[in-house]
Amino acid sequence: MLQNFSRKRLWQVSQLGLLGTGALLGVAHAETDTLAMAEVTPERIQVTGSRILREGAIAPxxxxxxxxxxxxxxxxxxIGEVLNALPSLAATFSLANSGRSxxxxxxxxLDLRGMGTARTLVLVDGRRHVSSSAGSAAVDTNAIPTAWIDSVEIITGGASAVYGADAVTxxxxxxxxxDIEGFDxxxxxxxxxxxxYRNHKLTxxxxxxxxxxxxxxALSAEVSGxxxxxxxxxxxxRTSFMAVRNPEDGDYRDDDGQWVHDGIPDTITVANAGWYDSSTAGNFYLVSDSGTVDWFIFNPDGSVRPQDLGTTYGQWGRCxxxxxxxxxxxxxLQPAFNRFNVNSKLNFELTPDTLLFAQASFVRxxxxxxxxxxxxxxxxxxxxxxxxxxLDPSLVSLMDNYGIDQIAVHRFQEDAGRRLENNRRTTARFVAGVEGILGLDWNYELYGVFGETKLEQVNRNNLIRTNFAQSIDAIVVDGEIVCRDELARANGCVPTSIFGDNAINEQARHWFNTNSYSNSTIRQTVFSGHLNNSGLFELPAGFVGVSLGAEYRKEESExxxxxxxxxxATFLNALQYEKGNxxxxEAFAELSIPVLADLPLIQDLVLDLAVRVADYSTIGTAxxxxxxxxWHLNPELRARATYSEALRAPNIGELFGPQNQTFFRVTDPCSVHEAQSExxxxxxxxxxxxxxxxxxATASSIEGLSGGNPELREEKSTSYTLGLVYQPDWLPGFSATLDYWSIEIDDAISSVSAQNILNxxxxxxxxVNNQFCELVERNEQHELVLITSITQNxxxxxxxxxxxxxxYDFDALGGRFNTKLIGTYLDSRKxxxxxxSPEEFDQFAGTLGYARWQSNLSISYRYDVWSLGWKTRYLDRVSLFRQQELAVNPDPSDIMHYGSYFVTDVRLGYQFASGxxxxLGVDNVFDRNLPGVTTGTTGTTGLYNNIGRFYYSNVSYRF
Structure with a gap:
């Protein structure tokens, strides 16, 4: 009986995921055999974007x-790495760039349309999943079991009314x-x-x-890393590059104080270059009587000598x-990472019309x-x-020559140990519910979800500032080198030198380094139910479908x-306690109303309506x-359109986040090179x-404070889509879709960037008596020392x-070809x-991370026991500067663009008689290099492959 009930239900709730084998486009082939249509009742299927069962696989x-x-x-x-390569998704947080915060x-x-992970809703079987990042709703794809994934569906347009307001993109x-049967x-x-670089996976x-x-x-388990x-x-x-001031640049200010640009790049990118104003050995500068600045560096034995500055460019710190x-x-380029998960699921047919289901997963x-x-x-x-x-005698002599009694040492302390962050996340998720059929046309589902994510974070080699200061302040007492501070001495202070590479001794490291431990807990509780009828009553054009439901959800983060x-007291950012919930x-409803049918150019026309009313404990009603x-014009051509309005409530971090210490990289607008307007x-x-x-100071990062704002209001979004689907009878196996989409978000929750605050x-x-100058602090030397930013609408x-x-899927050469091209043209991203101030905006379309054209082409061929696959990903040429930046300065750099980028993967498979x-496969088979001088580790360059040519082998066995 389970085969009759639950397998039919499987067809109903997941058929869309099987369409990748057929149409490959989220739509099924139209049935052209009139006699067959008359004899066979079309299956009613639930598709993503709607809870109403529909005939065929028509996605609204x-x-x-x-x-x-x-x-x-x-x-x-x-799987997140594969999905982030899709044109509609931005690689905001991939493994390559996840360690930047x-x-x-x-x-x-996952970040649809590059508009923020908080605005992309991730579901499992249409149900919510607990977040993996404290204070947010963002779901880590590592927490989703991979062994049982049947398909992944990505929808744009009108999703908020069906699934929740945070699905604005x-x-x-x-x-x-x-249902799972057998061993895989x-x-x-x-x-x-x-x-x-190596990786492995066993499921x-x-x-x-x-x-x-x-x-x-069913049970499944996975170990990977x-x-x-x-x-x-x-x-x-491995080569270090740096952008430096171009000695050939001839830009100048005219009599009105306006910059005149000569078309010669202001900066040039040079190899074997970097910062001379710091060193792992320690360095310092002294000012001579003539006013010249002389730089000195320490030898491994602690002696001092003039630093080789090579070629400098009239710019502080660069050579x-x-x-x-x-x-x-x-x-x-890639973090060390490993994952273990175990999953179980149970379906049980209580009666012919009632199915109980439960799922449990644990991921670490x-x-x-x-x-x-x-x-x-x-x-x-x-x-x-x-x-x-x-102090080496050479340094004592140098200080005497300059008539000084102290120096200011700049030091990048590799011998004190690189800072290591170890993050262990454990996610447990439980789902239980019942679904069934009431009468002939009504079906229902009731379920509960509980999820919890725990993050245990260890920051190693975190320097204790006071202990370190005590350790390097060493003097000689009774012929023995000790810490100057007597109380510190009594507490075990160990003195150390900082003069030269590897000068810090191991005992001192133990004195001034510590491991910092922090943890976070995220919980989600959901109770939801909905009642559907795809044939509520009949109109002249067909049956009206309806779905009604309600949901309670609680989100907690600490x-x-x-x-x-x-x-x-330590070098690590001074993060503060955060708690919120x-x-x-919510109540939601959908209607599917057939308006017209069987008319010229109107095979059928269906109106879809959906509404979701939510009462938040934070912002009230949304x-x-x-x-x-x-609109089916005929069996071959279909048009579709959606218009939706949604509200996104602020998440916990946006509301309750404390003022945490952070660091910003900015350009000082008061620099002689930036103060261009009167x-x-x-x-x-x-x-x-x-x-x-x-x-x-702006050559390095500037200290800042950032945090949440309990006075935040909801975001307001408007989105619409307009598309065509074409499936010609004269070319079976071919499908094409074309969809225009637009998303607008007002009152967007955003921390005003540090650069915007300064500007x-x-x-x-x-x-200067304005709200932004109040957020900026400078010292007596006019250097920036602190910038404060909080979230605002x-x-x-x-x-x-x-x-x-x-x-296009077709038979040829004795086998079967499956081809698919997915692409996106990004017309605007502002x-x-x-x-x-609507006249002031940044246009990102066509810039790094927002290529105008992106596409994936895949071709697979199967012949008997052999299979062959080819996939090419394309990113269009991108500018490294926005239009607004180039309007002010048209020649900022010698590297203005990254060129078009192709990466091709190939694979060859063989099916043995044993099962x-x-x-065998090769990713990036042509070993395409990263563009320019990037390492592919930022939020915008994570789209590019930073591993290079990669060989792999997969072995599967089923019985």
Whole structure:
């Protein structure tokens, strides 16, 4: 009986995921045999984007479908890596770039349209999944079991009214296989060609029927991982590059103070270059009587000598072919990562019309990020007196010659240990519910979900500032080198030298380094139910479908930082305790109304309506709604359109996040090279900044404070789509879709960027007595020292473009070809930092991370026991500068663009008679290099392959 009931239900709830084998475009082939149509009742199927069962596989909104087979037939260890390569998704958080923030190492989050992970809703079987990042709703794809993935469906347009208001850019829905029978084993290993990078994955699954086929129980487990690689371990990425001021640049100011540009790049990119103003050995500068600045560096034995500055460019701290600080050696291309998960599921037919179901999953993953060591520069330079016990006679003589009794040492302390972040996430999720049929046309589903994610974070080699200061302040007492501070001595202070590479001794490291421990807990509770009828009553054009439902959801998040580090006593950012929660009660409804049928150019016309009313404990009532038209002109051509409005409530971190210490990389608008407008020059002068100011601090990161805002309101979004689906009778196996989409978000929740705060401060027509200047602090030398930023409803975001999909499946050469082309043209992607100033915006379309054209072409061929696959991913040429930047300065750099980018993967498979399937593959078969001088580790360059040519083998066995 389970086979009759639950397998039919499987067909109903997951048929769309199977369409990748047929049309490949989220639509099924139209039935052309009139007699067959008369004799066979079309199956009613639930498709993503609607809860109403529909005849055939007609998606009311644009849907891209990726089959589970496509996800596992690659060398990628992580399904998120495969999905992030799709044109509609931005690689905001992939494994390659997840270590750029504290607590994010190992995360793989999805970001539809590049409008933020908080605006992309990730579901499993149409149900919510607990977040993996504290304070947010973002779901880590590592927490989703891979063994049972049947398909992944990506929808744009009108999703908020159906699934929830935080689906403002769309939904990514992972559909799992319903009933599991038999034993499946899959093993994969891979290695990169020109680096030590390796990965592995082993999955096992077993399922069986019981109780006269009324029940089905299944278990699966997975172990996978990869080792980390550093930029210096790859030939392409090991060379250090730096953008420096071009000596040939002839830009000048005219009599009106306006810059005149000569077309020669302002900066040039040079190899074997870096910062000379810091060193792993320690360095310092002295000013001679003539006013010249002389730089000195320490030898391994602690003696001092003039530093080789090679070629400098009239710009503080930058040189080439010199003794420079090579930051590439602290840049990890991939983190060390491993994952273990175990999953179980149970379906049991209680009665012929009632099915009980339950799922349980446990996932544990570890992601390690190895960053820079502690460093001391500029205002934080290490002050060393003439009586320091480790001073070499050469340094004492030098200080005497300059008539000084102390020096300020700049040091990048590799010998104190690189800072290591170990993140262990455990996610447990439980689903239980009942679904069934009431009468002939009504079906229902009731379920509950509970999920919990725990993050245990360890930050190793976290320097204790006071202990370190005590340790380097060493003097000689009774012929023995000791710490000057007597109390510190009594507490075990160990003195150390800081003069030269590897000068810090191991005992001292133990004295001033500590491990900081922090943890976070995220919980989600959901109770939901809906009642559907796809044939409520009949109109002249067909049956009306309806879906009604209600949902209760509670989200909780708590982050407890290391209590000692939170005081600011260590080098690690002083993060503060964060706790918050909200609950929401929602009611939703859908209607599918056939309007016209069997008319010229109207085979049928269906109106879709959906509304969702939510009552949040934080913002109150939020209403989202959608309307859509589904128009079959004839059996071959179909048009579809949706229009929706939605509200997104702020998440926990946006509301309750404390003022945490952070660091910003900015350009000082009061620099002599930036103060180009008269308003800016006047305001900078009002702040006391001299006209010839050449800042040193902005060569490194500036301390900042960022946090949440309990006064936030909801975001408002409007989106619409307009598309065509073409499936010609004269070419069976061919399908094409073309969909225009547009998304607008007002009152967008955003932290005003540090750069915008600085610019708004000095570009204000009414002077410096404004809200932005109050957020900026400078020291007596006019250097930036602190910038404060909190979340506000001040921004607006817009995006529009066209998605297209072509698929053609056909028999040839004795076998079967499956072809698919998925692409996106991004026409516009604007960010209005201040929605009240609509004339001021950044146009990102066509810039790095937002290529105008992106596409994936896949071709597979199967002949008997052989299979062959080819996939090419294309990214269009992108600019490294936005239009607004180029309007001010048309010649900023010698590298203005990254060229078009192609990456091709190939695979060859063989099916043995024993049931073993062997696949050999090569990703990036042509070993396409990263563009320009990037390492592919930022939020915008994560789209590019930074592993290089990669070989893998997959072995599967089923019985």
């Amino acid at each position: 909104s644009p849907v891209t479908v990726i089959s589970g087979q496509e996800l596992v037939e690659t060398g990628a260890m992580n 504290i607590g994010t190492a190992g995360l793989n989050l 769309g939904v990514v829905n992972f559909r799992l296989k319903r 084993l899959h093993a994969s290993v891979g290695r990169a060609e020109d680096s030590p 096992a699954s077993y399922g069986s029927y019981f109780a006269q086929d009324r029940g089905n129980f 990869q080792n980390g690689i550093n930029a210096t371990q790859r030939r392409q990425t 080439s072919d010199c003794e420079f600080l090579d930051l590439r050696r602290y840049n990890d 993953n570890r992601g390690n990020s190895e960053g820079q060591p502690s460093f001391f520069e500029y205002d934080s330079a290490l002050m060393v007196g003439r009586d320091n016990a480790y 982050s407890t930082p290391d209590s000692f580090a939170a005081t600011g 909200f609950d929401v009660q 209403v989202s709604w959608k309307t859509g038209l589904d 308003t800016r020059r006047v305001n900078c002068a009002a702040l006391g900044v001299p006209a010839d100011f050449d800042p040193q 708004k401060c000095v570009d204000a027509e009414l002077g 001040v921004a607006a975001l817009t995006a529009e473009g066209v998605d297209f999909e072509l698929g 960010t209005f930092s201040f929605q009240d 073993v399937q062997l696949t």
